[in-house]
Amino acid sequence: MPKKSNSYSKVKKSSNTTKNSKSSKSKSVNLLKPIKDLFSGDRKKLRLSVGGIFFLVGIYQLFAFLSYLFTWKTDQDKIVSNSLWDLIFVNKEIDIDNHLGKLGAWTSHLFFYDWFGIPSFIFPFLFFVFGLYLLSKYAILPLGKTLGVSLVGLIVLSLVFGFFNSADSFPYGGSFGFQFNNWLKSAVGSIGAALFLILIIFITVVVLFNPNFKALITFFHLDELFHKKEKLAPETEEEDQSNLIINDIIAVNPIKEDEIEKDQLSEPVSFEETIVEEIVKEAPKVKAVISDDFEIEHNQDEPIAIIESTTEVPTENKEEEDFQIEIKEEEILADKEIDDKLKEFGEYDPKLDLSAYQLPNIELLEAYGGKALSIDKQELEENKNKIVEVLGHYKIEISKIKATVGPTVTLYEIVPAPGIRISKIKNLSDDIALSLAALGIRIIAPIPGKGTIGIEVPNSKPDIVSMRTMIASEKFQNSDMELPVVLGKTISNETFIFDLAKAPHLLVAGATGQGKSVGLNAILVSILYKKHPAQVKFVMVDPKKVELTLYNKIERHFLAKLPDTDEAIITDTGKVVNTMNSLCIEMDDRYELLKMAQVRNLKEYNTKFIARKLNPEKGHRFLPYIVVVIDEFADLIMTAGKEIEHPIARLAQLARAIGIHLIVATQRPSVNVITGMIKANFPARIAFKVSSGIDSKTILDSTGADQLIGRGDMLISFGNDLTRVQCAFVDTPEVERICDFIGNQRAYPSALMLPEYVGENEEGGNKDIDIDERDDLFRTAAEILVTHQQGSASLLQRKLKIGYNRAGRIIDQMEALGVIGPFKGSKAREVLISDLVALEHFLNNLD
Numbered sequence: 001m002p003k004k005s006n007s008y009s010k011v012k013k014s015s016n017t018t019k020n021s022k023s024s025k026s027k028s029v030n031l032l033k034p035i036k037d038l039f040s041g042d043r044k045k046l047r048l049s050v051g052g053i054f055f056l057v058g059i060y061q062l063f064a065f066l067s068y069l070f071t072w073k074t075d076q077d078k079i080v081s082n083s084l085w086d087l088i089f090v091n092k093e094i095d096i097d098n099h100l101g102k103l104g105a106w107t108s109h110l111f112f113y114d115w116f117g118i119p120s121f122i123f124p125f126l127f128f129v130f131g132l133y134l135l136s137k138y139a140i141l142p143l144g145k146t147l148g149v150s151l152v153g154l155i156v157l158s159l160v161f162g163f164f165n166s167a168d169s170f171p172y173g174g175s176f177g178f179q180f181n182n183w184l185k186s187a188v189g190s191i192g193a194a195l196f197l198i199l200i201i202f203i204t205v206v207v208l209f210n211p212n213f214k215a216l217i218t219f220f221h222l223d224e225l226f227h228k229k230e231k232l233a234p235e236t237e238e239e240d241q242s243n244l245i246i247n248d249i250i251a252v253n254p255i256k257e258d259e260i261e262k263d264q265l266s267e268p269v270s271f272e273e274t275i276v277e278e279i280v281k282e283a284p285k286v287k288a289v290i291s292d293d294f295e296i297e298h299n300q301d302e303p304i305a306i307i308e309s310t311t312e313v314p315t316e317n318k319e320e321e322d323f324q325i326e327i328k329e330e331e332i333l334a335d336k337e338i339d340d341k342l343k344e345f346g347e348y349d350p351k352l353d354l355s356a357y358q359l360p361n362i363e364l365l366e367a368y369g370g371k372a373l374s375i376d377k378q379e380l381e382e383n384k385n386k387i388v389e390v391l392g393h394y395k396i397e398i399s400k401i402k403a404t405v406g407p408t409v410t411l412y413e414i415v416p417a418p419g420i421r422i423s424k425i426k427n428l429s430d431d432i433a434l435s436l437a438a439l440g441i442r443i444i445a446p447i448p449g450k451g452t453i454g455i456e457v458p459n460s461k462p463d464i465v466s467m468r469t470m471i472a473s474e475k476f477q478n479s480d481m482e483l484p485v486v487l488g489k490t491i492s493n494e495t496f497i498f499d500l501a502k503a504p505h506l507l508v509a510g511a512t513g514q515g516k517s518v519g520l521n522a523i524l525v526s527i528l529y530k531k532h533p534a535q536v537k538f539v540m541v542d543p544k545k546v547e548l549t550l551y552n553k554i555e556r557h558f559l560a561k562l563p564d565t566d567e568a569i570i571t572d573t574g575k576v577v578n579t580m581n582s583l584c585i586e587m588d589d590r591y592e593l594l595k596m597a598q599v600r601n602l603k604e605y606n607t608k609f610i611a612r613k614l615n616p617e618k619g620h621r622f623l624p625y626i627v628v629v630i631d632e633f634a635d636l637i638m639t640a641g642k643e644i645e646h647p648i649a650r651l652a653q654l655a656r657a658i659g660i661h662l663i664v665a666t667q668r669p670s671v672n673v674i675t676g677m678i679k680a681n682f683p684a685r686i687a688f689k690v691s692s693g694i695d696s697k698t699i700l701d702s703t704g705a706d707q708l709i710g711r712g713d714m715l716i717s718f719g720n721d722l723t724r725v726q727c728a729f730v731d732t733p734e735v736e737r738i739c740d741f742i743g744n745q746r747a748y749p750s751a752l753m754l755p756e757y758v759g760e761n762e763e764g765g766n767k768d769i770d771i772d773e774r775d776d777l778f779r780t781a782a783e784i785l786v787t788h789q790q791g792s793a794s795l796l797q798r799k800l801k802i803g804y805n806r807a808g809r810i811i812d813q814m815e816a817l818g819v820i821g822p823f824k825g826s827k828a829r830e831v832l833i834s835d836l837v838a839l840e841h842f843l844n845n846l847d
């Protein structure tokens with residue numbers, strides 16, 4: 001990028017004088033200054049008039065030039081021997097063949113014959129582009145770049161076309177190209193001239209477009225010719241790989257390509273220039289619908305793992321079949337079996353049960369903030385002056401200041417004059433904020449990784465970031481994350497997206513009314529827009545009873561609950577404790593499954609399961625991600641205290657690898673709610689506006705969240721990085737529509753059943769069990785528990801295909817008879833009998 005390095009070196013050289021520090025970019029902006037000036041102030045009429053003239057001149061010229069291609073010979077003599085004046089006003093009897101009349105013929109002759117030849121077509125093109133821009137404020141191409149490329153192209157092409165000119169031929173390169181080639185040919189001969197022109201073309205293409213020659217070679221399959229050479233250059237493999245991945249992502253994209261929007265990053269506004277730039281944000285242009293392409297997406301999910309596993313299965317040891325079956329490890333199927341199963345059934349498709357499921361349609365979301373937002377010079381200048389003035393009071397001189405405009409906040413980045421210590425500004429940050437006196441000013445001194453100071457000032461006209469633009473963003477659509485969450489836009493208008501599976505848990509805090517619920521909805525909606533019900537389940541805890549109830553409609557698609565409950569959304573504190581403990585049991589079960597499958601995490605496990613390398617009869621199953629959303633954590637801690645904190649801390653510590661992720665939100669981020677234990681296990685934290693610096697420190701370990709402006713303005717911390725993001729807005733009716741859309745589709749028979757958890761209260765009543773009334777399945781059940789050495793009712797439920805109540809009864813009977821130990825909170829009970837022989841002996845004694 002020559003432009004960038006250019007501007008960089010210029011800035012470096014000129015630390016003292018501001019005038020010299022203009023970058024090459026700003027120069028190109030200056031070239032367009034007269035055009036851009038037409039947008040400032042009340043110049044609309046002038047702008048439209050100039051735009052109209054440009055547009056019409058472009059069209060007139062285009063047709064005149066086209067006509068000239070056919071009439072140049074007949075018109076040439078008449079034009080050469082007359083001036084334009086004579087042609088039009090004196091010698092009126094002269095007839096011209098050009099369809100655009102004498103003016104058309106004359107100007108075409110001027111452009112083609114006297115000047116640049118065929119490349120003159122670039123002129124009507126430029127008039128058209130600029131005319132359109134002035135009329136509609138819509139630049140079909142970047143103006144500065146188009147102008148630059150066009151002018152260079154005009155000259156180079158004219159030289160090249162001039163090579164083919166002769167004295168009486170069509171003026172391919174105009175006089176300019178012709179004269180130059182005459183001179184060149186006499187200097188270096190025709191072949192030399194041709195080589196010289198080829199060199200010029202090559203240099204121009206490289207400088208202007210920096211093409212990827214390797215990609216061209218691949219595109220034209222020339223790589224096969226160079227196959228050997230490729231092998232010698234190992235770094236090319238990496239690039240090929242990335243191409244593959246990109247292709248793959250595009251192939252699985254559920255939104256059509258023209259619906260995906262790239263981020264329009266805001267460019268810094270430098271105050272050294274006097275130009276007023278109106279920053280116009282386009283209304284979101286997402287129109288179309290996410291179509292039924294969904295199946296394509298999901299059928300191709302994780303394709304590499306699947307394909308690999310099918311091809312890798314070895315088939316040779318057929319004669320050792322029997323032997324293999326006998327010694328095979330219990331959990332992992334023999335290669336032959338996998339092979340057979342794959343042949344018979346193909347790969348396991350977890351989505352098969354709801355194969356017709358469709359991802360929500362993007363039309364369900366509203367496009368807010370469609371109107372153009374303009375921040376005029378006045379606001380930027382006023383804020384800048386205020387900042388300079390206030391810093392002046394504290395004797396802090398500035399050598400440079402620039403502004404980056406975000407959706408709700410503008411960042412003023414200040415380079416202090418040489419000799420001013422950043423620590424001085426840091427110490428004064430409170431006073432500066434007070435003097436600037438605007439709500440929501442946040443000072444970052446210094447901006448990490450830069451020697452500058454940032455002052456964030458709220459925009460007078462904040463923009464709503466709609467969830468719809470976020471979902472349609474290129475970043476989100478092309479993400480291959482496990483649980484992608486798109487949250488909003490950063491200060492430079494960049495879409496902020498992260499993988500919840502990697503986070504791996506999220507702590508959300510914010511005073512009431514600052515956008516917490518909207519934020520939670522944005523997270524949930526992100527996942528709903530990307531995942532199939534087979535891939536992810538939610539456990540929702542909502543003590544306020546109003547925030548998450550909307551999601552009831554997707555119970556049988558996306559929710560998980562305890563077996564004995566009616567409502568999937570948990571509002572009762574007692575049930576929350578049971579659910580969290582049940583999740584701990586699920587976690588232990590999953591770890592057990594992972595251990596048996598000899599894999600390290602959920603992704604590897606599911607990949608193996610899909611490849612039918614794990615036997616469902618041995619308890620293996622496809623494991624969906626489980627996202628636990630707790631809307632009001634403070635409430636729970638107040639009512640359930642340690643009882644709830646313990647299982648949550650346990651899940652937060654251990655659940656990462658097995659795909660259980662927690663999102664815990666609270667209004668009151670005080671230390672007795674967000675304890676050290678909770679904090680240590682939630683590295684990813686989101687703070688909406690909080691009421692005090694102390695609260696901000698509790699959640700983020702630094703102040704700042706108290707200075708936010710509310711309405712979705714938030715700070716996100718992943719470890720050390722702190723990013724200010726404007727949360728995407730998704731309103732209740734939108735969430736309702738999405739839930740209706742999903743809820744109206746075919747569903748599973750019920751929500752996902754979590755393992756049952758027998759609370760201590762229930763435990764008390766189980767002591768006096770009549771040992772003579774043992775369940776019919778008692779013996780089989782005891783054998784299962786002894787074999788697995790795990791006293792879990794959910795294991796019995798799965799193995800014996802019995803309901804929760806019956807499994808619970810059998811467990812109670814076993815405890816009463818001493819087959820298993822007492823209840824141990826979230827852990828499975830201990831099995832007191834070591835093997836099947838001992839069990840047999842024990843049961844015989846009973847009978």
Ligand SMILES: Nc1ncnc2c1ncn2[C@@H]1O[C@H](COP(=O)(O)OP(=O)(O)OP(=O)(O)O)[C@@H](O)[C@H]1O
Nearest residue numbers: 511512513514515516517518519711712727728729
């Ligand atoms: N991202 C956003 N963009 C624009 N406005 C927002 C955004 N988030 C929230 N708001 C505004 O703030 C209001 C309150 O938001 P929300 O209900 O999410 O607050 P809350 O923190 O959950 O409050 P409570 O804790 O009382 O439920 C919304 O009704 C909306 O008008």
